[in-house]
Amino acid sequence: MAMIEFGRPDGGICRGYLATAGNGRPGVVVIQEWWGLNAQICGIADRLAQAGYNALAPDLFEGRIAQDADEASHLMTGLDFPGATHQDIRGAVRYLGASSPKVGVMGFCMGGALAVASAVHVPEVTAAVCFYGMPPKEFADPAQIRIPFQGHFAKRDTWVTPHAVRALENAMKAAGNPPEIYEYDADHAFFNQMRPEVHDAQCSRQAWDRTLSFLQRHLQAG
Numbered sequence: 001m002a003m004i005e006f007g008r009p010d011g012g013i014c015r016g017y018l019a020t021a022g023n024g025r026p027g028v029v030v031i032q033e034w035w036g037l038n039a040q041i042c043g044i045a046d047r048l049a050q051a052g053y054n055a056l057a058p059d060l061f062e063g064r065i066a067q068d069a070d071e072a073s074h075l076m077t078g079l080d081f082p083g084a085t086h087q088d089i090r091g092a093v094r095y096l097g098a099s100s101p102k103v104g105v106m107g108f109c110m111g112g113a114l115a116v117a118s119a120v121h122v123p124e125v126t127a128a129v130c131f132y133g134m135p136p137k138e139f140a141d142p143a144q145i146r147i148p149f150q151g152h153f154a155k156r157d158t159w160v161t162p163h164a165v166r167a168l169e170n171a172m173k174a175a176g177n178p179p180e181i182y183e184y185d186a187d188h189a190f191f192n193q194m195r196p197e198v199h200d201a202q203c204s205r206q207a208w209d210r211t212l213s214f215l216q217r218h219l220q221a222g
Contacts, residue, residue: 001046006056006095008087016058016092017042019049026219027096027103029089030057031111031118033192034076036065040194041108051212053219054100058092060084060114076110081139085117093124102126102219106211109133109189112160116168119145127218129211132188134160134168142168143175150180150214152207157188182210 001019008014017037028048032041037059045055060079066072089105096103104127107115112133117140119128127148142149149172153165165181172179184203189195191204 001042001049003059004056006058006091008091009094010087012087014058014088014091015062016056017045019045019055021049021052021054023099025052025054025100026215027054027056027093027100028215028219029092029096029103029105029118030055031089031105031107031114032057032060033109033111033189034066034072036061036072036075037063038065038194040192041111044106044108047208048106051215053215054096056092056096058084058088060088079110081114081117081135085114085121085140089114089118090122090124093118093122097124104128104215104219107131107133108191109159113140116140116142116145119147119149127214129214131191131207132157132160134164141171142179143171145172145175145177145179147177148180148214148218149177150211151182152191152210153181153183154186154188154190155183156186159188180214182207 004018045057048055105115105118106129108131112130113135115130117135120140130151186200186203187198189198190200
Protein backbone atom coordinates (compact mmCIF):
# COMPACT_ATOMS: atom_id res chain seq x y z
CA MET A 1 0.00 0.00 0.00
CA ALA A 2 1.69 3.18 -1.21
CA MET A 3 1.38 6.30 -3.28
CA ILE A 4 2.57 5.73 -6.84
CA GLU A 5 2.77 7.59 -10.14
CA PHE A 6 1.23 6.26 -13.34
CA GLY A 7 0.94 7.53 -16.88
CA ARG A 8 -2.03 9.21 -18.51
CA PRO A 9 -2.93 8.53 -22.16
CA ASP A 10 -1.78 12.06 -23.05
CA GLY A 11 1.70 11.39 -21.66
CA GLY A 12 1.12 13.21 -18.38
CA ILE A 13 1.57 11.78 -14.90
CA CYS A 14 -1.02 11.20 -12.19
CA ARG A 15 -0.46 10.09 -8.61
CA GLY A 16 -2.63 7.59 -6.78
CA TYR A 17 -2.92 5.26 -3.83
CA LEU A 18 -2.25 1.61 -4.73
CA ALA A 19 -3.25 -1.39 -2.60
CA THR A 20 -2.27 -4.71 -4.11
CA ALA A 21 -3.54 -8.26 -3.82
CA GLY A 22 -1.00 -9.82 -6.21
CA ASN A 23 -0.05 -10.09 -9.85
CA GLY A 24 -2.83 -11.54 -11.97
CA ARG A 25 -5.60 -10.52 -9.57
CA PRO A 26 -8.46 -8.43 -10.99
CA GLY A 27 -8.27 -4.66 -10.57
CA VAL A 28 -10.59 -1.90 -9.35
CA VAL A 29 -10.09 1.83 -9.78
CA VAL A 30 -11.56 3.62 -6.75
CA ILE A 31 -12.80 7.14 -7.51
CA GLN A 32 -12.85 9.69 -4.71
CA GLU A 33 -15.61 11.85 -3.28
CA TRP A 34 -15.38 15.64 -3.49
CA TRP A 35 -13.29 15.64 -0.29
CA GLY A 36 -10.22 14.38 -2.16
CA LEU A 37 -8.02 11.33 -1.83
CA ASN A 38 -8.40 11.04 1.94
CA ALA A 39 -8.04 8.22 4.45
CA GLN A 40 -11.58 7.02 3.84
CA ILE A 41 -11.02 6.43 0.12
CA CYS A 42 -7.61 4.85 0.73
CA GLY A 43 -9.30 2.60 3.27
CA ILE A 44 -11.73 1.35 0.61
CA ALA A 45 -8.76 0.48 -1.61
CA ASP A 46 -7.24 -1.42 1.32
CA ARG A 47 -10.48 -3.34 1.86
CA LEU A 48 -10.60 -4.28 -1.81
CA ALA A 49 -7.01 -5.55 -1.64
CA GLN A 50 -7.95 -7.69 1.35
CA ALA A 51 -10.83 -9.06 -0.74
CA GLY A 52 -8.45 -10.05 -3.54
CA TYR A 53 -8.36 -7.03 -5.86
CA ASN A 54 -5.56 -4.72 -6.94
CA ALA A 55 -7.04 -1.30 -6.16
CA LEU A 56 -5.83 2.10 -7.36
CA ALA A 57 -7.37 5.40 -6.26
CA PRO A 58 -6.19 8.27 -8.51
CA ASP A 59 -5.57 11.62 -6.82
CA LEU A 60 -7.86 13.80 -8.92
CA PHE A 61 -7.25 16.92 -6.79
CA GLU A 62 -3.44 16.62 -6.94
CA GLY A 63 -2.84 16.37 -3.21
CA ARG A 64 -5.55 18.75 -2.05
CA ILE A 65 -8.00 17.47 0.58
CA ALA A 66 -11.04 19.54 1.52
CA GLN A 67 -11.71 20.32 5.19
CA ASP A 68 -15.29 21.51 4.77
CA ALA A 69 -18.14 21.37 2.26
CA ASP A 70 -17.41 24.82 0.82
CA GLU A 71 -13.84 23.86 0.00
CA ALA A 72 -14.98 20.49 -1.36
CA SER A 73 -17.52 22.20 -3.61
CA HIS A 74 -14.83 24.60 -4.85
CA LEU A 75 -12.45 21.74 -5.66
CA MET A 76 -15.15 19.74 -7.43
CA THR A 77 -16.30 22.75 -9.43
CA GLY A 78 -12.72 23.32 -10.56
CA LEU A 79 -12.19 19.71 -11.67
CA ASP A 80 -11.90 19.00 -15.39
CA PHE A 81 -14.37 16.11 -15.52
CA PRO A 82 -13.60 15.05 -19.11
CA GLY A 83 -9.88 15.18 -18.30
CA ALA A 84 -10.37 13.19 -15.12
CA THR A 85 -12.34 10.56 -17.04
CA HIS A 86 -10.31 10.25 -20.23
CA GLN A 87 -6.87 10.82 -18.70
CA ASP A 88 -6.58 10.17 -14.94
CA ILE A 89 -9.13 7.36 -14.63
CA ARG A 90 -8.33 5.76 -17.98
CA GLY A 91 -4.64 5.92 -17.07
CA ALA A 92 -5.39 4.17 -13.78
CA VAL A 93 -7.44 1.50 -15.55
CA ARG A 94 -4.60 0.90 -18.01
CA TYR A 95 -2.03 0.76 -15.19
CA LEU A 96 -3.98 -1.96 -13.41
CA GLY A 97 -4.67 -3.69 -16.71
CA ALA A 98 -0.96 -4.35 -17.15
CA SER A 99 -1.16 -6.96 -14.37
CA SER A 100 -4.90 -7.56 -13.95
CA PRO A 101 -6.94 -9.47 -16.56
CA LYS A 102 -10.09 -7.47 -15.83
CA VAL A 103 -10.50 -4.00 -14.33
CA GLY A 104 -13.61 -2.37 -12.90
CA VAL A 105 -14.34 1.10 -11.53
CA MET A 106 -16.06 2.09 -8.29
CA GLY A 107 -16.88 5.64 -7.25
CA PHE A 108 -18.60 7.58 -4.49
CA CYS A 109 -20.59 10.84 -4.79
CA MET A 110 -18.49 12.88 -7.28
CA GLY A 111 -16.64 9.63 -7.93
CA GLY A 112 -19.95 7.88 -8.52
CA ALA A 113 -20.69 10.34 -11.31
CA LEU A 114 -17.22 9.66 -12.71
CA ALA A 115 -17.83 5.90 -12.46
CA VAL A 116 -20.86 6.37 -14.72
CA ALA A 117 -18.75 8.50 -17.05
CA SER A 118 -16.02 5.87 -17.07
CA ALA A 119 -18.54 3.16 -17.89
CA VAL A 120 -19.53 5.23 -20.92
CA HIS A 121 -16.17 6.59 -22.08
CA VAL A 122 -13.36 4.25 -20.96
CA PRO A 123 -13.39 1.15 -23.20
CA GLU A 124 -11.01 -0.88 -21.00
CA VAL A 125 -13.49 -0.96 -18.08
CA THR A 126 -15.16 -4.36 -17.56
CA ALA A 127 -17.75 -3.41 -14.91
CA ALA A 128 -18.76 -0.35 -12.88
CA VAL A 129 -20.15 0.31 -9.39
CA CYS A 130 -21.66 3.70 -8.54
CA PHE A 131 -22.45 5.00 -5.07
CA TYR A 132 -24.90 7.96 -5.14
CA GLY A 133 -23.42 9.87 -8.06
CA MET A 134 -24.78 11.03 -11.41
CA PRO A 135 -23.05 12.98 -14.20
CA PRO A 136 -24.85 15.42 -16.50
CA LYS A 137 -26.51 13.45 -19.28
CA GLU A 138 -24.81 15.56 -21.93
CA PHE A 139 -21.42 14.42 -20.62
CA ALA A 140 -22.25 10.75 -20.01
CA ASP A 141 -25.60 9.28 -21.01
CA PRO A 142 -26.30 6.08 -19.00
CA ALA A 143 -28.10 4.70 -22.06
CA GLN A 144 -24.66 4.32 -23.64
CA ILE A 145 -23.36 1.98 -20.91
CA ARG A 146 -22.70 -1.46 -22.41
CA ILE A 147 -21.03 -3.17 -19.43
CA PRO A 148 -22.39 -4.63 -16.16
CA PHE A 149 -23.41 -1.77 -13.88
CA GLN A 150 -24.39 -1.75 -10.22
CA GLY A 151 -25.72 1.33 -8.42
CA HIS A 152 -26.23 2.10 -4.72
CA PHE A 153 -28.46 5.06 -3.92
CA ALA A 154 -30.12 6.64 -0.88
CA LYS A 155 -33.85 7.21 -0.67
CA ARG A 156 -33.37 10.44 1.31
CA ASP A 157 -30.76 11.81 -1.10
CA THR A 158 -31.47 15.39 -2.20
CA TRP A 159 -28.46 15.40 -4.59
CA VAL A 160 -29.12 12.22 -6.55
CA THR A 161 -32.85 11.92 -6.02
CA PRO A 162 -34.98 8.79 -6.43
CA HIS A 163 -36.39 10.45 -9.56
CA ALA A 164 -32.88 10.70 -11.03
CA VAL A 165 -32.24 7.06 -10.15
CA ARG A 166 -35.42 6.02 -11.98
CA ALA A 167 -34.32 7.99 -15.04
CA LEU A 168 -30.92 6.22 -15.08
CA GLU A 169 -32.52 2.82 -14.60
CA ASN A 170 -35.15 3.40 -17.30
CA ALA A 171 -32.58 4.73 -19.78
CA MET A 172 -30.38 1.66 -19.34
CA LYS A 173 -33.34 -0.74 -19.55
CA ALA A 174 -34.57 0.95 -22.73
CA ALA A 175 -31.10 0.55 -24.23
CA GLY A 176 -31.09 -3.17 -23.49
CA ASN A 177 -28.64 -3.19 -20.56
CA PRO A 178 -30.70 -3.29 -17.35
CA PRO A 179 -28.63 -2.20 -14.34
CA GLU A 180 -28.46 -3.74 -10.88
CA ILE A 181 -29.89 -0.96 -8.70
CA TYR A 182 -30.23 -0.89 -4.91
CA GLU A 183 -31.85 1.86 -2.86
CA TYR A 184 -31.39 2.26 0.87
CA ASP A 185 -33.42 3.99 3.57
CA ALA A 186 -30.51 6.32 4.23
CA ASP A 187 -28.97 9.69 3.43
CA HIS A 188 -26.48 10.73 0.77
CA ALA A 189 -22.95 9.50 1.61
CA PHE A 190 -24.27 6.78 3.93
CA PHE A 191 -21.21 4.63 3.15
CA ASN A 192 -18.73 7.18 4.51
CA GLN A 193 -17.87 6.20 8.08
CA MET A 194 -15.93 9.46 8.50
CA ARG A 195 -19.26 11.32 8.39
CA PRO A 196 -21.19 10.03 11.43
CA GLU A 197 -24.06 12.44 10.77
CA VAL A 198 -25.05 10.44 7.65
CA HIS A 199 -23.20 7.12 7.96
CA ASP A 200 -25.42 4.04 8.21
CA ALA A 201 -23.46 0.95 9.29
CA GLN A 202 -26.14 -1.58 8.39
CA CYS A 203 -26.75 -0.16 4.91
CA SER A 204 -23.00 0.09 4.36
CA ARG A 205 -22.47 -3.57 5.20
CA GLN A 206 -25.27 -4.60 2.88
CA ALA A 207 -23.94 -2.41 0.05
CA TRP A 208 -20.40 -3.74 0.51
CA ASP A 209 -21.56 -7.35 0.41
CA ARG A 210 -23.53 -6.65 -2.77
CA THR A 211 -20.53 -4.88 -4.29
CA LEU A 212 -18.18 -7.78 -3.59
CA SER A 213 -20.69 -10.23 -5.04
CA PHE A 214 -21.00 -8.10 -8.18
CA LEU A 215 -17.22 -7.80 -8.57
CA GLN A 216 -16.84 -11.54 -8.04
CA ARG A 217 -19.32 -12.28 -10.82
CA HIS A 218 -17.93 -9.85 -13.37
CA LEU A 219 -14.22 -9.49 -12.64
CA GLN A 220 -13.24 -12.89 -11.28
CA ALA A 221 -15.55 -15.28 -13.09
CA GLY A 222 -14.29 -16.60 -16.40
